[in-house]
Amino acid sequence: MMDYKRKKREVSAESALSKVMFICSRQEKCCFDIRKKLCEWEISSADQDQIIQTLIDEKFLNDERYTNFYVRDKFRFNRWGRIKIAHHLKQKQIPEYIISDAIDQLDEREYTQNxxxxxxxxxxxxxxEDPYQLRAKLFRFAQGRGFESQISLQIIDKLISKKD
Structure with missing residues (x-):
């Protein structure tokens, strides 16, 4: 059996710009996502910078807007905590001040209730049956979801005391 590799098509900077405009018009993206896509298409770094600047100027890209949507969606739909959300945004090279502004907008009561x-x-x-093992398992679960230790332990203690 032969190994077929997909032949990469050359993508011009103009073509890449129109493609990423279309992508950004359909779904909120951040600069990191678009740069990654442009790298896959083997666009030169100078052209990448120009394309990204054009997208920002034309309001197709806005990292603050992207971050606000991301935080809200990951909290509501994936039920992630602040730590996990912030970690994923840092991986997308979103500046710290944008991340903290977006995370600060989460409602504290809704967060705790979640x-x-x-x-x-x-x-x-x-x-x-062992309450210490139960507490440890719940704590690890909350940590995996990205919730802070202090809030997690408070809620776990309430739940275990109700269970007894």
Whole structure:
């Protein structure tokens, strides 16, 4: 059996610009995502800079807008905590001040309620009699979702005391 590799088509800077404009008009993207796409198309770094600047000038790209949507969506739909959201945004090279501004917009009561809901759901699926083991499993679960230790422990203690 022969190994077929897809032949890469040459993409001109003008063509790349129109393609990424279309992509950005369909879905919110950040500069990092677009630069990655342009690298895949083997666009020169000078052309990449020009394309990204054009997208910013034409309001197709806005890292603050992207970050606000990302934070809200990952919190509401994926039920992630602040730590995990911030980590993923840092990987996309979003500046720290933009991340913290977006995360600060999360409603504290909704945030705590979200964690309580996912831990309440998780406690039902854990078959553990030892309260220390149960607490450890719930804590690891909350950490994996990116919630802060202090909030996690407060809610876990409330849930375990109710269970007894």
């Amino acid at each position: 964690l309580q809901d996912i831990l309440s759901s998780k406690i039902k699926s854990i078959r553990e």
